[in-house]
Amino acid sequence: MTSALLQHSETLTIPPMGADRVRQRIDRTTKRVNHHIDALCPSTPADACATWLPPGQATEATGASAPVVARRLHRALTAPVRHLADAGGRRWRPVLLWEVIELLGGDSEHCGPLIAATELLHTGSLIVDDVQDASPLRRGRPAVHTVFGVPTAVNAGTAAYFLWDRAVQLTFPDDAARRGDVRALGLAALRAAHAGQALDLQGHGEEMDQAVAGGDRHTALDLVRVTHRLKSGSPVAAALEAAGFVTGAEPELRRALGAFGSAVGTAYQITDDVADLRGVMRAGAPTKQAAEDLRSGKVTMPLAHAVGRLPQHDLNRIWQQMREGSGSATAVVETRRELAACGAVQACLDEADQLVNSAWSQLEPLLPATDHSRWLYELALSIVRRDQVA
């Protein structure tokens, strides 16, 4: 294990609420979130038409074929989405959204469909990601495409994005203006996330070549940042800005909420890059292969931060092994050690904290001054620092 990774939680300033109380509260909120996920995408075949068809079409698909249609939609949409959703995951996105709505004086139970949709949109994106990365394993289960096939995985993953639309309709049946606002947020997030995925799929190999050759990490690091922000920051930004809309927040507060969501989502992706280095275990089993990014030659933030921190000769060796896929298991372990020892891992963890702190400093003055507001900050740090969540 790398020293920086192990030391990280020891060097934290433990938030005043305390890890146990943070955990208890997260557990409580997660239970409510789970209930709303079940309600938005129920695992009963009879509900499949209402779940997946827009209202007009759901009523048209009646007659002899209606039960057949429901069974089919269940099989090809509900089942693959629930295959992954039921495998758990941290579910910090809906928990965060729930808490923000509460803090702003809104009714989280009433916004349950929207909160659930935040998680299921994320679920959909993981299903499609796993197709694109040909990943065999997710959350300790076989990836959706390995069970249901690529065509159904792509279709169901994409369809899950549009549960946001169902949620908007369920949450604001009588408020067209609010529906318009919240639909716009969801669409903007989907646009940004697909642009981020476009950058991610191409990788940052060219910029890393230049960085390794010239010793300047600037451009490669910037590209990783933009990619993380678009792909991982945008959906959380949209969710938190939606919280602003549903609670009637002023534009300034809405913008600050969006920026805070963007920061938390982006920072989480940064610490996800770090977590990938060591692999993620849950209940004693790996949820995916450790150091997958190193093995697949993917330029992540720890690698970009290593430029200028590692001796040129070592960096050259590491990057060449990554590009050629020639690193042995021992070499991968050694690379993990080097990335920690040179300070690249710590630079990532610092950048993640700093993103959250900076956005928080803009948001905090606009929030109602209660203990609850401090708790939101603690929750965000817990999420980004990962080990205290789920």
Add this chain to the structure above:
Amino acid sequence: MTSALLQHSETLTIPPMGADRVRQRIDRTTKRVNHHIDALCPSTPADACATWLPPGQATEATGASAPVVARRLHRALTAPVRHLADAGGRRWRPVLLWEVIELLGGDSEHCGPLIAATELLHTGSLIVDDVQDASPLRRGRPAVHTVFGVPTAVNAGTAAYFLWDRAVQLTFPDDAARRGDVRALGLAALRAAHAGQALDLQGHGEEMDQAVAGGDRHTALDLVRVTHRLKSGSPVAAALEAAGFVTGAEPELRRALGAFGSAVGTAYQITDDVADLRGVMRAGAPTKQAAEDLRSGKVTMPLAHAVGRLPQHDLNRIWQQMREGSGSATAVVETRRELAACGAVQACLDEADQLVNSAWSQLEPLLPATDHSRWLYELALSIVRRDQVA
């Protein structure tokens, strides 16, 4: 060649405007449509950030990495989408939308982005379809996934759906209510289309088994109808209902427009099933393999209509060959002949016409009574009967 296919255009009542004038008008409108497609998804790398990023994110992606980001978005989003869009296609969806807006007294030029988005949404769905069906060829070109790879094809195809969102913003920059209405229509269409694709991907083999065994085509035929309506009818319904919103039409007219769009889109898919039987040639070259559906064992409308029309023994043989993929090239030609000779092909063509006529009879009384309204009907028939378009 099957006799029903050849005779089809001879048995039409030629619309009063005449095929030549229909064609000229389509050509003129198509030119305008093409201009707006170029504007919504420009083929210049410098425009890629504005095309693919939502407004807030487009301005944030500045600094040293901005030109790199633009180049990358161009490569992974614009290039694959334009690879297929530039291969032509009939572009009847935007032409139809253009004409409906004109007929309703709207400004089609002003709605250009929305009209273009209708075509590019369709383009995106074809890109994803070709991944899911592993089709090598589309519009006479290598399918996008064979050129750009599956991950980029899936991502770019899906991203193209959200050009609708960009178009909404460009068309109604100062009208939040209208943006809300038109975004809702796009999202409902996307939900319906993914449900339709879920049905399509599973195929209707089980129902065809029962139909062949019992001689009752009812359920199998119904499922093909629902699938076609969801997948192919919904997007056109959304486009035409959007025309109602942008021109301030009353709800009754908007609903009739949506129903007419649904009918035209569904009917086009029915005649697409028929066209697949013979293969589609353009400029002397096949745009895709003839009778692909028969070869791949797909239950289409001509096959479902053959139940109860073909002698049980012949149907059994055909269906068994299709299920096993054991039909020789000669057998496929023979099947095409049998489907035409038994009246199944004609039943499809009649059903397509009937769908359009029935929806038209509801829509016509609500339209302004001008020659232009008659021309809309002629255009719709031309589209559905295919040979007079593009």
